[in-house]
Amino acid sequence: MKTGWVGALVVVVVAMSSAQTLAGETRQVGVICLERAVPECELLQDISALLADQGIDVIGPGSLRARLALHQVGPPSGQVVQSFVGLGAAIAQGIERFFYKGEAEAIAQLLPLFTLGIDNLDVLARRQDYADQIFQAGVVLVRAYRAQAQHEQAEAIAQNLARHFPGKLASASLVPPDIIALLADQAAHVAAAQTRLTLVADAAEGCQRLVNGVAAGALAIHVHPDTPYFITLDCGSNQAPLWRISVAGGESIQAPLTGGDPMEVVFATGDPGERAGIASALGALVFWSGLDTLVGVGARQSEPGAAIFRVERSAGARWSETHAQESTRQTLARLFPELSFAEPVALTQGPASAPRSVWLTPALFGTGAAVGIAGGAILYLAQGQAVELRCSPDALSLSDGDCAGVREVRFQNQAQFDDARASIRTQRIIGSVGLGAGVGLLGWGLWRALSPGDNDAAQMALWLAPNGAGAGVAWRY
The missing domain is CATH 1.20.85 (Photosynthetic Reaction Center, subunit M; domain 1)
Structure with missing residues (x-):
C-alpha cells in the first residue's frame, strides 16, 4: 500500500443457502471501488490481481452491474406512464357510479383500470397513491360482483388483492362485513403457504419500505409463492432502486434495500453513520448479485493507514483500524485467513550500488x-x-x-x-x-x-505467507 494513501478494504461475507459454493466450482469474489474521485482506483486493481492469483474468479464492477440488472427494474415507458394519467379521477368516477348508477356501470368503469394496475405492478411500486387507488377499485369490484351474484369473479378479484397487495386491509367502517370476510379468507390462503418476505433497510432512516406500493414495515409479510413482487424504499425521491423478487413456496427471504444505488456508495470520512451506510449497501450488493463474498476498496488522499470493514450476516459488522505499514497482501491475509498471500521479506537487500549476497x-x-x-x-x-x-x-x-x-x-x-x-x-x-x-x-x-x-536471478529471499493460523515461511531462490 503506497504511503500517503488511505485504503479502505471492505469484505462482506453472507451465507446464503441459494448461493453456496459447490465442491469443485471456482470461488467467486466481487470487488467494487468505494471512491469516485480516483477513477483508476489503484487498490482495486492490486486486490483483484492478488485474488486472481489465488485461483479466484474475480467479479469486477461491470459484471456486478450486469448481475444487478437481472433483478433491477428500470423506469416504465412513456406510453405506460401516460396510461396512468388521471387514474385517481377515473377511479373516483367508477366508485360514484357504483353507489348511484348500479354495479354494471361501476364494473365497466373500474375493471379496465384495475387490470391496468395489476399488469403494471412496477408502476404501483413507485407510486403509493396509485397502489391505494387500484386497491380501492378492487374492493368496489368485489362488492359489485357479489351484488350481481357473480361469485367467481368476486373471488378472482379478491385473490388478486390478497396476492398483489400483501398485508393491506380494507376499512371495516366503509366495507360490509361479508366483503371483509372474503378478503380475509383469501389472505389466509396466502398465509397458509408459509412463504415470507422481510425488507431489510438498516441504514435508511426516514424511508418507507414498499411492496408493490404497499407499506410493509420491518416485519415479515406473507407473500404468494413464486409470484413476482416489486420492492423499494420511499425516501421522498425516485433515487431508490426498484427490485423484482420471487420467493419459493415455504421459504423466508430477507431482502436488503438501499435508498440509493448500492454501486455508488463512497468511503469518505469513516464516521459511524457512513460505516452503517456502507454495510447496508454492500450487503445489498451481495444479496442481489448472488455472490457470497464482496470486497469494497476505497482510496483517498489523507494520512497513511488503512481501515478494514467486514460484514457477516451471522456476526454483524466489524470495522478495525490497521497500521500504515501494513501491505495490501497482509490486509488480504487477515480478511481471507483461508488463503495464503505470500510476501517477500528483504533479508538480503543491500545498497543499490552493491551486488546482492556477495558473501x-x-x-x-x-x-x-x-x-x-x-x-x-x-x-x-x-x-x-x-x-x-x-x-x-x-x-x-x-x-x-x-x-x-x-x-x-x-x-x-x-x-x-x-x-x-x-x-x-x-x-x-x-x-x-x-x-x-x-x-x-x-x-x-x-x-x-x-x-x-x-x-538478481541468484537472489535468495524469504517469503512470508501470513494466514489465520500463523505465518508460513518458505525459501525462494
Missing part, C-alpha cells in the same frame, strides 16, 4: 568443502572398521578377501559384535549424507559463480 558464493564453496571432507572422512573410517569386522576370527564366516595386515579384533559375545556392525552402518549413513550435502553446496556455489555478475 554467499564463497560461503557455499567453503561450507561445501568442509562438509564434504568431513563426510568423506567418516566414510573412510567406517570402511576400515568394516574390514576389521569382516576379518575378525569371531565373524560367522571368513571373507575370501585378503586380510593380511588387518588388525585383529575380538568380540566377547554376539551382542558386542552386533553393536559394532550397527555403528558401522550409522557412520556410513552419516558420511554419505555429509558427502552428498558437500557436493550439493559446491554445485550451488559453482552455479552462482558462473552466473553473470552474481545478479
